[in-house]
Amino acid sequence: MTAQQNEQQSAPATRLRRTRSATESLLSIVLGLEAVLLFFVTVTAFGLRVVPAPMAFGGGAALLVVFLAAAWLVRYPAGVWLGWILQAVLIAAGALMVLMYFIGAGFAALWVYCFVTGRRLDARKAATDQAARSDSEPKENS
Numbered sequence: 001m002t003a004q005q006n007e008q009q010s011a012p013a014t015r016l017r018r019t020r021s022a023t024e025s026l027l028s029i030v031l032g033l034e035a036v037l038l039f040f041v042t043v044t045a046f047g048l049r050v051v052p053a054p055m056a057f058g059g060g061a062a063l064l065v066v067f068l069a070a071a072w073l074v075r076y077p078a079g080v081w082l083g084w085i086l087q088a089v090l091i092a093a094g095a096l097m098v099l100m101y102f103i104g105a106g107f108a109a110l111w112v113y114c115f116v117t118g119r120r121l122d123a124r125k126a127a128t129d130q131a132a133r134s135d136s137e138p139k140e141n142s
Helices: 002-008 022-049 053-073 077-095 099-136
Strands: none
Touching: 022 053, 022 077, 022 099, 053 077, 077 099
């Protein structure tokens, strides 16, 4: 047996990665950006003394974790629904800092755009894949 064959036999089996849809990718990017935004909102709320420090950092950290979890869960329909709810939460943060109404609305618009565009791209890819499969099937002559 050669050294190359030994390496091939002892190498661990490579794991196939799950293919992410365009919708999943785009929505998880938006939620990740919103999580970064929450870090800065938390620091700003503390610096402006909008809420007490424990509430600012505790609430900010909890929301940041929820946004990151939603970014991971967006592969499931419930995760997408959680993302929609979190858009409303981000807009509702305007009750603490008025500027968050505008920032939240901007991110909600980005969420809607990515949702619609991702669905359109996924539908186009599915149609292309279906056409490729039907072209590759042997045709019967009768």
